[in-house]
Amino acid sequence: MAPSRVPTGLTTLLRRTIQHQKQHPHLQSLCCPILRRSYQSYDHPPAPGVFGAAEQAILSAAYRHVPEHGFTQHALSLGARDAGYLDISTNLLPEGPFSLIRYHLVTQREALTPQSELIFHSRGEEKTYLPQQVLDKVERLTWERLLGNQEVNHRWQEALAIMAQPPHVPASLRELALLADDIYYLAGDTSVDSSWYTKRGSLSMIYASSELFMTNDRSAGFGETRAFLQRRLDETNNVGGAWGSFAQWVSFTASAGVNVLRSKGFRI
Structure with a gap:
């Protein structure tokens, strides 16, 4: 069965986005995160980490409580305490x-x-599969x-x-x-x-x-x-x-x- 085609509208949007970013590179930092790194390739390295040091500490500690308490605000509060922060420190995570x-x-x-x-x-060498x-x-x-x-x-x-x-x-x-x-x-x-x-x-x-x-x-x-x-x-x-x-x-x-x-x- 023949593979499905990429929607024409999506192709046009991607082309216009790439063209706009080339013409206005100083605006790239203002673009939507999805457009900044919507894919990975051998020529495009992955984006930097999405969590800061404090966020990482709270989330990694809170994650250990998920099996018992679920993905909840309570788990986040327990994680903040475990990481040595006050409960109010969960405000660093506005998405809860x-x-x-x-x-x-x-x-x-x-x-x-x-x-x-x-x-x-x-071993990291380039291969063809x-x-x-x-x-x-x-x-x-x-x-x-x-x-x-x-x-x-x-x-x-x-x-x-x-x-x-x-x-x-x-x-x-x-x-x-x-x-x-x-x-x-x-x-x-x-x-x-x-x-x-x-x-x-x-x-x-x-x-x-x-x-x-x-x-x-x-x-x-x-x-x-x-x-x-x-x-x-x-x-x-x-x-x-x-x-x-x-x-x-x-x-x-x-x-x-x-x-x-x-x-x-x-x-x-």
Whole structure:
């Protein structure tokens, strides 16, 4: 089946953005973060860390409380105390519990780089991989990232509900896009044609649906989740199937977000 085309409007937007930044480089620092680093490549290094020293200290300490207390303000307060800060220091994190979720997303994504070196015995030299080798590496790296959720898997539906709230959707989707990009980058993908977009878009959908599937998986070692992931990757040529899985994830997160807002007194 022929790969889907990149939407013309998206291509035009990207071209105009790149052209505008070249013409006005002094304005790049004012651009949306998504446009500053929307992808990774062999010619574009990753962006600097997103957390300051104090934020890092509080979040890393708070993260240890997530399995028991969830991605909550209480976990953040406990983390601040553990890190030697006053409870009020959580004001350094204006996004509240979402900061803790974002910390999880960022640190687990970044952990894939050293993991890939251990798994694939890479010594840092430049290599060229056959297409099937790339796909095998994509599957393994995606699975390793899913395993990064196992300690907080019982809390992840709560996290999805927070991520689905309108203020947090852009950052959540951005992290999902960065994850798909990093996986293909670490797998050795060097494509520069339109498939660059379609492969990462499809992987984003597959990962999102696999992550949701995992929250209800009670099999040993999350074996059913890995089988689900492998089936979805085998269906990557069936774009309709990939979109169907993503639609399920969107439906769940949207309804979960609505329920959270209702619990806070909003009339929806």
